[in-house]
Amino acid sequence: MAGQTNSVSVVVKGYGTHQFKVIGYNQNIYNFPISSGTFNIGGYDWRLVYYPRVRSRNEFDNDDYIEVDLELLSKAEVRVMVDLFFFNQITNLPYVVACTKEPMRLTKKIVWAACDLMKLSELESSGYVRDDSIIIQCQVTVILLPGVPKTKSLCEIEVPPPEMAQQFGMLLEDMASADVTFEVGGKSFHAHRLVLAARSPVFKAQLFGSMRDTRMESLVIGEMDPAVFKALLHYIYNESLPNMDSADRANRHEMLCHLLEAADRYAIERLKIICERMLLMDLDVENVAMTLALAEQQHCKQLTHACLEFMEPPEKMEAVVATEGYNKLKREYPALLFKVWEWSVHRRKN
Structure with a gap:
């Protein structure tokens, strides 16, 4: 069963987003899964599938939850990072409901299933359901693996990842x-002034600003x-x-x-x-x-x-x-x- 989708699909070199608006939330009395349209990120075709009523995988939990799956439609093996958001339609703020903490492998047979996302009772009492609709947004980052071509290309030279x-x-x-030492709670930590200054404007002011002590080799935190x-x-x-x-x-x-x-x-x-x-x-x-x-x-x-x-x-x-x-x-x-x-x-x- 297909739902209405608004495909933002902002794609930059293997990273992109897709927004999936499910209309007719209360009309789906048979609780059919609802699929988004096909969208392309990183040279691959994807689809989201929304399951409106799924029993928890915890055998001691009798509540119903919602589930969202990300399916790879292309014939390939892909490593990805995924972030899934619900949009609060009252505040118009996104809320992270699931994310991957490390890259995972997907194929046409292996999908990413975000289970037990939210109890139905909580969803329906929140700002996520409004005007008989909910809005789901998925961010996908495709990670290229050495030796695994993304798409057909005239150039087959693989570039190693950044070092x-x-x-x-x-x-x-x-x-x-190291050229500076920090004393923190009785312990010493050695570091490099230039690295710290490049990464933090506060460290830059402390180490190279007008108030610095050029003789200072140790800082107490x-x-x-x-x-x-x-x-x-x-x-x-x-x-x-x-x-x-x-x-x-x-x-x-x-x-x-x-x-x-x-x-x-x-x-x-x-x-x-x-x-x-x-x-x-x-x-x-x-x-x-x-x-x-x-x-x-x-x-x-x-x-x-x-x-x-x-x-x-x-x-x-x-x-x-x-x-x-x-x-x-x-x-x-x-x-x-x-x-x-x-x-x-x-x-x-x-």
Whole structure:
């Protein structure tokens, strides 16, 4: 069954977006899957399939959820990164509902299935359904593999992937060429002035600005945990976050919160956005209250909206109120409770 699609399909060298507007949400009484039109990204044909009512894969969960699949229609084997968004049609803001954390392989027989995206009850009580429609946006990044041609071409010479990030990452371990040391919480970290200055305007001002001390070879960083500063340096040199797979969820969430603050402190905007996105994907009943406080402090508008939307359903809000995070929010950030209340009243009116 085909749905109406609005194909933005902004494509730049293997990266593109496709917007899929599903009309007749309430009229699909038989819950048929709805397919988008075919769109091309990276030289391959794709299609989105929306499943309006799917039982959770968790055998202990009896709720119905929605699912969105990305299908490769071309005869090929492709490695991709995918981000899936729902558009809130009241605020006109996108909300990340699923994303891949590393490249994955797709073929005509292997699809990407974003399961258990959202409970039907939550979807229908949110701003995502409006005028009997929902809007889904998919971002696809095609990753070329050596030896696997993307399309037929007159030139078959494969260019290796960029090496700069790897080389700079190795530079971080080269203490012999380091020319500045940071003292953070009793630990020392060696780095390179030019690299730091190129990556952060704050470091540039500290190391090369008019207030610098040319004799200074060591800087003391206050109010920061050594592990957070180490992760910050890792990003500066590698353009990626350190591996956090071994950390439990609570510790990972805490690290992302502190790293977002560090990114704001040193004006590293892309790192701040990465942390904001990962915190958004990691929201749960226990952490949403204090994540809201952090989002407000750091002026993260999308994360703020996500926290407010998360707490909007009455059953969710009831569970949040019982947490220590909410009690801390009441004690330390009472003004935010009014914002939560104001948001709920506004949504009920709409």
